[in-house]
Amino acid sequence: MLLSYHARSAALSERNRRRIQREGVTMSGSIVWTEAEIQTLHQFPSNLQVHERLPHRTIKAIEHQRRKQSLSRKIHWWTAAEISKLRRMYPRCSKEEICATFPHATWNSIKHAALxxxxxxxxxxxxxxxHPAIDQIRAKCYAIGWSLVDLDLEAKTRGYFAHGCLRSKGPNYKAIHRALNVLQGRISIEWVEER
Structure with missing residues (x-):
């Protein structure tokens, strides 16, 4: 290509830039962002807050201008060391401890990374x-890693343990006996001595 072609294109671009600055409208008809509007972007972190103050700007336009101004939220890429730390902490530590360890991430993003x-x-x-008998059965299920649904399936108790065992009038001793047989437990009776 000839150098004159590039010179002509550069001159045309410069003329267009001057025209856009003079008229305040781009070639496609969009209104040029003013300094006051850009200051509004800096003042408010949420796109919705900016949209309330600048109703003539769409959310997409606000997002685009944020990216141009380098105001959009940076994406954090999890490192191998952070994943390793998350692997150790996620099963046992509290939500507050985990969020304090990873201040760059929200609880939802931590959950997504763990998932x-x-x-x-x-x-x-x-x-x-x-009820002591039901509590001990539930504790045994927790210790061996069974859910209450698993217990109901094995003991054939029709959802008694999984769906609230004491909602009826009282404990169902037949269901408790079946659960004890499955879990290989025994009932022992303790007599209270009268004084």
């Missing part, structure tokens, strides 16, 4: 029901 790497949180123990 991506197949990390699971330890299941909390079952809540006590107030």
């Amino acid at each position: 991506r790497h197949s990390f699971r949180r330890e299941k909390p123990p079952y809540k006590p029901t107030g």
